[in-house]
Amino acid sequence: MHSLIPLLRPDRRQPLHLPVHGRGRALPPALKRLLRQAPGSWDLPELPEIGGPLESEGAVAESQTQLASVLGVAGCWFGVNGATGLLQAALSALAGPGQAVLLPRNAHRSLIAACVMGGIRPVFLPVPFLSDRGHPGAMSEPCLEQALMALPSIPEAIVAAVLVHPTYHGYASDPTPLIAALHRCGLPVLVDEAHGTHFAFSGGEDLPRSSLHAGADLVVHSLHKSAPGLGQTAVLWLQGMRVSSEAVQASLLRFQTSSPSALLLASCEATLHWMLTSSWERLLQRRLQEAHQIAARLRAAGLPLGSSDDPLRLILVTAEQGMSGLDADAWFMQRGLIAELPEPLCLTFCLGLASQRGLAQRMQQLWRKLQLSQPCSGRLEPLLVPPLETSSTPELLPALAVRAQACELSLQDSGGRIAAEMICPYPPGIPLLIPGERIESDRLEWLLSQHRRWPALVPGKVKVLAEEPQVQLG
Incomplete structure (x- = not known):
C-alpha cells in the first residue's frame, strides 16, 4: 500500500507537467515567502480581515475589486475548486432547467456535469479533429458559422454559448470573430480559458489573443494550468452587460465551498498581482524564448514535433515512429522525465514557467535510446475521425x-x-x-x-x- 506523504517529498525527476510552477521553482515571490512561514500558520478560516470570494468586506474582496479595476472588467472572483468549480458556477448563472446551451464538442467534463446538475440541454458544436494526432483542434470561424446554420431542432431555448480557448494542447484561433458571431445570435459567451491564462497577461509577447480582450462575457482562468499558482486555484472574470453580477454571485454561492482555504486564496491574489508586474513579463519572455529554442533544437535533431499555438506545449507525435504515446510516456517516466498528457498517437509535455535548462539535450539522448529499444515498424495508423461533424444534441436530457x-x-x-x-x-x-x-x-x-x-x-x-x-x- 502506498503512503501519500512520502510521495510529496522533493523529487529529482524533471516535471514537464501541471502545475506549471515546476514544483515550486516558479511560484510568485510573495507566495514563496508565505510558504516559508511556520507550517500551518496560513491555514485560517474566513476571519473578518480576510473575508472570502463572496464576502463584501475583507482583504479578498478588496483584492478582487482592485484586479477587476486594473483589467477593466466588471467582476472578479477567486476560486479554490479549480477551473472546474468556476466553469460549473458560470454555466449555472447562464442557464437552468428547460434551457439549452451551445458547447463545443471538446468541452471539459465539468461542463457536462453542470448540465446534469442543472437540467440543461447541451447542443454540441463540431470542432476539427486531427486524426494524425488523435485529438481535437481549435474551433475556427468557418466551422462555427456552418454549425450555427445547422443547429438541431429542440424544444428548449438556447440561452448561452461556451467556447474552449485554447485546447489542452495549446491549439487556438482568434476568439474575436467567434465571440462576435455568438453575440450576433443574442447569446452571452462563457470561455473556458483554463489553459490560456498567460494569454491575458502576456504584454507584447507573441501569443494568441485572450478571450478576455476579445469581448467574452465570462472567462475562467486556471491559475495552475497556465499561470504560476498552486493547484486548485482559478479566477472568474465578468465583463459587459449581458450577464448580471448578481446572477454570477448567486451561482457561486451554490457551487463554492463555504470554507475556502486561506492559502489558496492567497495564492490567487499573489499569482494575479505578480502577473501584472514587469518581472512577470520578463519571466514569460525568457520562458517563451527558451521554449522556441528547445523546439528548434529537437526538430533539427529529427524528433517528430507537432505544431501548437502555445510555445509552452511540446507535442511529440510518437506515431510517426511507430510508437504509442502511452508506451513512450511510461518509458520516459522510468528515466526521470514526466510528461503531462499521454495519448495513443502522441505525448504532450508542458514546459511550464520554470527553467528547463538542458532539456533539449536530455530529450534528444532519451529519444535516441527509445528508438533503439523499440525499432520503428512503420507509422501508426491515424485514429478514425469521430462521426461528430455536425451540430447535435443528446436524444435524452x-x-x-x-x-x-x-x-x-x-x-x-x-x-x-x-x-x-x-x-x-x-x-x-x-x-x-x-x-x-x-x-x-x-x-x-x-x-x-x-x-x-x-x-x-x-x-x-x-x-x-x-x-x-x-x-x-x-
Whole structure:
C-alpha cells in the first residue's frame, strides 16, 4: 500500500507537467515567502480581515475589486475548486432547467456535469479533429458559422454559448470573430480559458489573443494550468452587460465551498498581482524564448514535433515512429522525465514557467535510446475521425439519462442503445460519449477504435438505459 506523504517529498525527476510552477521553482515571490512561514500558520478560516470570494468586506474582496479595476472588467472572483468549480458556477448563472446551451464538442467534463446538475440541454458544436494526432483542434470561424446554420431542432431555448480557448494542447484561433458571431445570435459567451491564462497577461509577447480582450462575457482562468499558482486555484472574470453580477454571485454561492482555504486564496491574489508586474513579463519572455529554442533544437535533431499555438506545449507525435504515446510516456517516466498528457498517437509535455535548462539535450539522448529499444515498424495508423461533424444534441436530457434505470453492457453490444454514463479519458477530460446520446453504428465503431488504442482509459463496458424512453426533440 502506498503512503501519500512520502510521495510529496522533493523529487529529482524533471516535471514537464501541471502545475506549471515546476514544483515550486516558479511560484510568485510573495507566495514563496508565505510558504516559508511556520507550517500551518496560513491555514485560517474566513476571519473578518480576510473575508472570502463572496464576502463584501475583507482583504479578498478588496483584492478582487482592485484586479477587476486594473483589467477593466466588471467582476472578479477567486476560486479554490479549480477551473472546474468556476466553469460549473458560470454555466449555472447562464442557464437552468428547460434551457439549452451551445458547447463545443471538446468541452471539459465539468461542463457536462453542470448540465446534469442543472437540467440543461447541451447542443454540441463540431470542432476539427486531427486524426494524425488523435485529438481535437481549435474551433475556427468557418466551422462555427456552418454549425450555427445547422443547429438541431429542440424544444428548449438556447440561452448561452461556451467556447474552449485554447485546447489542452495549446491549439487556438482568434476568439474575436467567434465571440462576435455568438453575440450576433443574442447569446452571452462563457470561455473556458483554463489553459490560456498567460494569454491575458502576456504584454507584447507573441501569443494568441485572450478571450478576455476579445469581448467574452465570462472567462475562467486556471491559475495552475497556465499561470504560476498552486493547484486548485482559478479566477472568474465578468465583463459587459449581458450577464448580471448578481446572477454570477448567486451561482457561486451554490457551487463554492463555504470554507475556502486561506492559502489558496492567497495564492490567487499573489499569482494575479505578480502577473501584472514587469518581472512577470520578463519571466514569460525568457520562458517563451527558451521554449522556441528547445523546439528548434529537437526538430533539427529529427524528433517528430507537432505544431501548437502555445510555445509552452511540446507535442511529440510518437506515431510517426511507430510508437504509442502511452508506451513512450511510461518509458520516459522510468528515466526521470514526466510528461503531462499521454495519448495513443502522441505525448504532450508542458514546459511550464520554470527553467528547463538542458532539456533539449536530455530529450534528444532519451529519444535516441527509445528508438533503439523499440525499432520503428512503420507509422501508426491515424485514429478514425469521430462521426461528430455536425451540430447535435443528446436524444435524452443528460439529467434524465443518469437517473434512469440502467444496465451494463459490453461496448461491442451497446449499439443502438442510449448511454447512461460518460466515457471520458482523464486527462484530458474531454467526453467521447455523454449520457443521453444514442450509440449509433458509426459512433460504436469509433468508440471501439478508441478502446483498442486506449484500453486503460476507454472501458470495454458502458452503462445504457435498461428501457427505451419516449424521446421527443421537437
